Amino acid sequence: MADITEEAKEAADLAIALQESEAVHIEVTATDKCNCSCEYCFEQDHCTEHMSEDKQQKIASLLREYCDSMSSSRSPSLYLSFWGGEPFLNFSFIDRVLRETVKHKFVQWHIYTNGLVTDAIDKLVTADYFEEARDRLEVQFSYDGEPHNTQKRKHDGKTTIENAKKLARAGVQVKFKATLSYDMIDKLPQIWESYRDLHEEMSCYETADV
Numbered sequence: 449m450a451d452i453t454e455e456a457k458e459a460a461d462l463a464i465a466l467q468e469s470e471a472v473h474i475e476v477t478a479t480d481k482c483n484c485s486c487e488y489c490f491e492q493d494h495c496t497e498h499m500s501e502d503k504q505q506k507i508a509s510l511l512r513e514y515c516d517s518m519s520s521s522r523s524p525s526l527y528l529s530f531w532g533g534e535p536f537l538n539f540s541f542i543d544r545v546l547r548e549t550v551k552h553k554f555v556q557w558h559i560y561t562n563g564l565v566t567d568a569i570d571k572l573v574t575a576d577y578f579e580e581a582r583d584r585l586e587v588q589f590s591y592d593g594e595p596h597n598t599q600k601r602k603h604d605g606k607t608t609i610e611n612a613k614k615l616a617r618a619g620v621q622v623k624f625k626a627t628l629s630y631d632m633i634d635k636l637p638q639i640w641e642s643y644r645d646l647h648e649e650m651s652c653y654e655t656a657d658v
């Protein structure tokens with residue numbers, strides 16, 4: 449497997465080469481760890497490790513240096529996307545990158561989460577940079593509707609929905625993504641109804657996209 453620092457360096461080099469583009473998109477795996485054990489997860493036993501502190505520092509530095517270099521040139525928008533595992537399990541890394549890039553108005557962030565790490569989500573909405581960042585922040589929740597969400601074996605979806613509402617109320621752009629496995633196909637009408645109910649419930653939040 450390629451070293452993650454090398455991958456980040458390649459991504460940064462590629463991004464520099466694309467400076468004339470309208471937008472540059474960089475995906476960062478904040479951690480391989482996950483606190484869930486979905487039956488359909490293709491990562492399975494790989495979801496056990498954080499990257500080392502040294503690598504986290506190097507990636508954060510590369511991103512900061514890249515942003516600094518972009519700010520003195522024609523600046524396309526930069527879209528930083530955090531994936532896992534469960535990225536909020538390594539919130540200190542996300543926090544570091546947000547903190548170091550928030551001053552650059554061309555940067556936007558995306559976090560793809562199962563929505564279960566409540567303490568990290570609480571830290572995000574109370575961070576001192578949150579007001580400055582929230583209009584450029586999108587959080588996408590992995591939520592499979594009911595009853596399909598029972599395949600996320602360690603939870604029933606309630607925590608995910610509560611944390612999604614919390615972020616939507618705080619002004620963060622919130623989205624949902626369902627993974628539908630073949631053996632649940634007969635439950636599709638119920639899953640659709642649960643999504644429709646969620647849409648009706650959250651349509652009062654301008655930032656919710658259900």
Ligand code: SF4
Binds near residue numbers: 488490562
């Ligand atoms: S939340 Fe995502 S990474 Fe974690 S077990 Fe489920 S599918 Fe895998």
